[in-house]
């Protein structure tokens with residue numbers, strides 16, 4: 352990383368202040384070329400972590416571009432561990448882009464998304480889990496998520512796992528020594544002792560795995576999709592749940608042609624509600640595309656509200672949607688709508704089809720009957736059974752590795768119960784410590800790192 356990168360770190364619009372961040376070996380000399388301080392200070396010789404008032408000036412013609420405050424921070428006590436300069440310009444497009452242009456002309460390269468944090472990771476200031484929490488922090492959807500993620504950014508969330516890593520590596524070293532130099536050893540292998548440790552380690556890893564769903568909801572919100580055939584009252588229910596006229600409702604089938612999204616908070620969690628185009632006979636290209644989008648959204652749902660028109664028996668279109676939804680193996684809440692009319696649908700066949708643990712509510716989007724039950728059931732059943740108070744937030748990558756660690760611990764237990772430490776046990780220990788190092792990012796591949804950091808915004 353011998354080049355110097357720069358980017359606008361704040362969003363560009365009308366705001367009082369906008370920040371341009373420069374990081375790398377030439378950060379200070381670039382600033383020196385462009386910055387004129389009131390007191391003629393030389394940026395190359397000012398103390399670290401100081402703030403300076405002055406102007407950004409075009410070095411070619413001496414024209415003043417903006418009045419700024421310039422922060423000078425020398426590595427290694429910086430975000431990237433490199434020399435960093437932050438220029439606090441005025442927030443409009445013109446001062447920010449013109450200043451960035453000059454910084455690039457003076458020798459910096461435009462940073463890629465997440466490149467500052469990538470440098471922080473590559474220079475060992477943060478581990479991979481901390482860097483990932485920075486991404487999620489920027490988009491966090493709830494205050495609870497914020498607390499959990501700050502904890503990860505600080506490096507606390509995975510401390511118990513890293514302590515486990517130390518124990519695993521100690522055992523691994525002793526077992527390998529016993530295998531290689533059995534005659535020299537004062538230590539003798541106690542299978543019961545190791546099994547007790549494995550038990551503790553497994554419990555710890557399970558706590559992390561169990562927190563995945565709740566932390567996902569906290570960070571990203573819960574995706575709730577309203578699905579069903581055309582004209583059953585999906586859009587009417589969406590509006591009732593939101594208590595506003597969000598979706599267009601008519602008696603004409605096919606009124607909703609695209610996915611309509613809105614949101615509300617339940618138990619402090621952002622619930623994103625999506626109303627979809629109904630399934631039915633396709634009359635034109637728009638409806639075909641609408642249905643394709645409905646299917647796609649259903650596949651991403653955390654919970655599907657599957658709506659039926661209670662005043663009519665089930666028909667082929669209902670059956671089609673039922674098949675599609677059951678095939679997704681997602682959590683489903685069955686809503687039998689139009690309860691203000693005579694009920695002619697067989698609710699037993701719905702329960703038989705989806706299983707008796709799937710809740711079913713009779714509702715009327717017209718009279719409002721049962722609407723409170725919808726939000727209450729979502730809050731109680733789907734948001735409450737999440738162990739939200741575990742104080743942990745893990746992402747999908749971390750969950751994948753933790754699940755592998757869990758498997759490896761089980762495999763180790765079986766091997767130990769079968770007999771003495773042998774090559775297989777040593778090999779399983781090696782796998783285990785490799786997995787923990789992957790979690791932390793001590794072991795990584797270019798591909799993985801690129802995948803993670805390209806999700807960042809530019810300037811972070």
Ligand SMILES: Nc1nc2c(ncn2[C@@H]2O[C@H](COP(=O)(O)OP(=O)(O)O)[C@@H](O)[C@H]2O)c(=O)[nH]1
Nearest residue numbers: 582583584585586587600601602689715716717
């Ligand atoms: N009687 C009655 N009619 C309803 C109810 N909910 C919706 N409707 C009517 O059913 C038709 C279709 O409603 P809409 O919400 O557009 O259905 P969607 O196609 O599933 O989105 C409209 O004429 C609504 O007024 C209800 O609970 N009772």
Ligand SMILES: [Mg+2]
Nearest residue numbers: 585586606607
């Ligand atoms: Mg609709």
